[in-house]
Amino acid sequence: MKTSEKEIIRGLKKGDESTFVYLFNEYYVSLCAYSQKYVGRKDVAEEIVSDIFFSIWENRKKLKINTSLKSYLFKSVVNNSLYYLRKLEKENKLKEFFSDREVNNIEFSFSPEEVLEQSIIKNNISEKIEEAVNRLPEQQKKAFKLKRFEGKKNKEIAELMGLSIKTVEMHLSKAMLKLREDLKNSLPDFLFFILFKSL
Known part of the structure; x- marks a missing residue:
C-alpha cells in the first residue's frame, strides 16, 4: 500500500477509495485521542475527526496541503476542536458540557x-x-x-x-x-x- 504522502494526496485527488481507507486507518485513532485532550469527551472527539475525514473526501479534488500530511491532519483537529468549544461558549453551554454529569458519562473510556x-x-x-x-x-x-x-x-x-x-x-x-x-x-x-x- 502507498506510504508516501505525495502518493496519498495524489490518490485522494484521483478518488482512490483504498487510499482514503488507508489514511483513515493510519490516523483515525491518534487524531481522536488528540482531539479528546481538547474537548474532554470521546464521542465528541470521534465526531470531530470523522467530520474532518468527510471534508477531506468531499473536497479531495481541490485539496491543498502546504505542510506535511500529518501536520495538516493534527492542525485540523486543533482548529475544529477549538471551534467546537468556542461555539459552546457562545451558546452558554460550555459549563454544562464539562459538568460532572458529562464527565461521569465518559469515564469508562x-x-x-x-x-x-x-x-x-x-x-x-x-x-x-x-x-x-x-x-x-x-x-x-x-x-x-x-x-x-x-x-x-x-x-x-x-x-x-x-x-x-x-x-x-x-x-x-x-x-x-x-x-x-x-x-x-x-x-x-x-x-x-x-x-x-x-x-
Missing part, C-alpha cells in the same frame, strides 16, 4: 489511572486559578468573582460595587491581564481563552 490523573490535573488547575484570583488587587478580585463565578453583567457589578461601568470594565481587563501573566506557565493558551473569553 479511560483507565482508572487516567481518570485519577485527569482528576488531579483538574484540581490543580482549579487551585492555581483560585490562587491567582486571590492575588488580584481587591477591586479587581471582587469584580472578577462577580463576573466569572456569579455570572453578573457589568451593569450589575457596577451597581453592586458603586462604580461606573467603565471602571468595572477597566478592573476586569486588568484582572484578565494579570491572570494571564500569573497562569501562563500552568494554563494552556486555549484553556485560558475558553475560561476567560467572555470577560
